[in-house]
Amino acid sequence: MPLLELERATVRFGGRAVLDAVDLEVAEHEVVCVLGPSGSGKSTLLRVVAGLQPLDSGQVSLDGHDQARVPAHQRGVGLMFQDHQLFPQRDVGGNVAFGIRMRGEGKGQQAQRVSELLELVGLPGAARRAVAGLSGGEQQRVALARALAPRPRLLMLDEPLGQLDRSLRERLVVELRELFGRLGTTVLAVTHDQGEAFALADRVVVMRDGRIAQSGTPLDVWQRPADEFVARFLGFDNVVPATVEGSVAVTPWGKLPVARNAPQGQRTLLVRPAGVRLVAADAGLPCTVTARTFQGTHVTVHLQPQDGPRLAAACALREAPEAGDTVGVEFDAAETVVLD
């Protein structure tokens, strides 16, 4: 039995379905990350599970029990808010202890659990500090400790690292991953950042307009995006309509090789940047280099073919042509995916 189960969960705001018949299961100890652009309904999903947003139809179950009549404060789930929502008039310890206090535990137990948790999130001895004086990263840690303190059966995170700067985010995502593994916490997180989702989750759920567009392991989703929307949302731009016959796809870029067992007929084709190989100008598809952007490990070369939409190619810094150069392009079947 899954810990959390949503069945055809639907929420409408003024006639528009923000959640549209969503089915989702989260097993115990699983870390699931919901990924989607803003407005895709992912925050509403969390609010529905927390009991802060009533369903228009459908059902939310925790441990197999329908939660329709259970108010938020009795659901036993934790929610870390997007901008943390620490209580400004309490110090760090008062914030972390809040959930334990609501369960009526004694002062001694509270103090012990608070110091335990602050230790866990890397802020030992911070209990007396005022929340106003905390940095963004520290606030995030306190919010996490506060959410974990009452030992929720399900921990939900709303854009957990959204407002932090990049290096801090990358460090914290690793810490979170380790922490959840160690504690065996069941986690349902939402984010719009694919890197965060892939680093954090056992399973990624991509949402679009209140519906689930794809669900799978990070590797699955990355390798085989379900459709053009998912592919573009993951940052792939080389997406074109194609007609597949056998191992050849007819596209605006010409005939491209695809895997022999690829689905046939009218399809959408994705070529990863690594699959766009630059060759001599007189071979392959002739293109003009419009720009090159440095990505750290490689260079992305932006190409304008004579016909057809633009292409992005990944290549090593040494081999990258200059803007304005004319190059030829060949396509690698191993990096080409026929979608749906």
Add this chain to the structure above:
Amino acid sequence: MAVPVAFFAVFFAWPVAAIVARGLKADGRWRLGRIADVVGQSDIRHVLWFTTWQALASTALTLLVALPAAYVFARLDFPGKNVLRAVVTVPFVLPTVVVGTAFLALVGRGGLLDELWGVRLDTTVWAILLAHVFFNYAVVVRTVGGLWSQLDPRQEEAARMLGASPLGAWRKVTLPALAPAVAAAALMVFLFTFTSFGVVQILGGPTFSTLEVEIYRQTSEIFDLTTAAVLTIVQFVAVGAILVVHAWTVRRRESALRLVAPETTARRPRGAGQWALLGGVLATVAVLLVLPPAVLVRRSLDGGFGYYRALGDADGGTFLVAPIESVVNSLQYAVVATAVALVIGGLAAAALARRDAGRLVRGFDALLMLPLGVSAVTVGFGFLIALDKPPLDLRQSWILVPLAQALVGVPFVVRTMLPVLRAVDERLREAAAVLGASPWRVWREVDLPMVRRALLIAAGFAFAVSLGEFGATVFIARPDNPTLPVAVARLLSRPGDLNYGQAMALSTILMVVCAVALLVLERLRTDRTGEF
């Protein structure tokens, strides 16, 4: 929500309905023609005309005098600014009776100007106008200055960079942003002066009479309750119209403006112009706001503490009890009225602050403001004719006075609490709920700590308002239990220097109590953007 609605139904809607019935119904039939009859009388037409033009003149004069001060408070930084702000605010919570007496002491018979130059203004309209400016100066300074101090000066700088002259930038950028606040303040002042009672009652003499004073005169001197009721209806309609326009300007003022912390926008005065402006404002405050109360205190001390000592004697003439006992009465009433106003206003504000509050509830918001605008005299008169017979006969009950005062105090409580309650982030409450706090715990753990100060401030306002309340109380206070303002008015209506001096002394006491209440508030107050 149910409690405030019931309170307003019984103590406001019903009395108003009773007034309407009293005025327009005779022998079981509606006589709408009576409005035309009453308004057609030449002396009533004169009253209507005077009420309107003196309100217009007072409003214009107040804006003229107070707008420079709004600028000075918003944009200039100078030592003693906080003290000055408090000084400017005190007059607004001073009881109208005190203001009237103070101006009487300044410009009236044997007043300061009379002594110095033989000038008396108490029989002219100028005394009324000046007293109105005194009273409403703070409304303009607080409403306009509060917003002005939060307008981002960089907006003007951006306009300058785009080629606007300093004056052009002010006219194109700042003025449009301020205009709704100026309009709202002007309407507030118009409303307050349109329904002015205590000031006109004391300074107007037999010549000048506003609608409010006329209603009171018809009731207590001519005993023509029907005419009084009709006049109340006329006033009710006029005030309702003003309030609708006011609500509309307030909504426009809430339109998206980029606001910044007020501390960041004020600067030391630079150049002769700004220094002259600051000096002018200080001089105006000294002459217009500080001088009248100072003269009042001095007059009350003519011949030492004799008048104060006389307050302790029941001379049997003016009162059934010693005037000093009115202090105790007033304090007792004020405590009860404050408690009632806090409960009713607090519940109403909590209901109004809910984000899912529907149109109906928001309409109630406007309704709550009615007693403030509709004027105390309406409330008092309504109580007088509605609550004196079964099913609810409170005529003999002391609770009647605090109830009327609470009704007038509730809008202040709501106005003070509402912005603070609205500012509590809904997601903080949600965070608490998810952590296991029941709705009641959420209120106690999240809301209460954040609104505690506002609650104190609201209590202080309600207390000051009910202490100084005159218009409603004068209808319903029993002769053996007068409140401070009622006692002052009664003393003034009697001839003789002793009575006059005692009125000054009692006024001084009232003024000191109110000023102390306000100064305590001012220390508690951090947010200066409110309307009061």
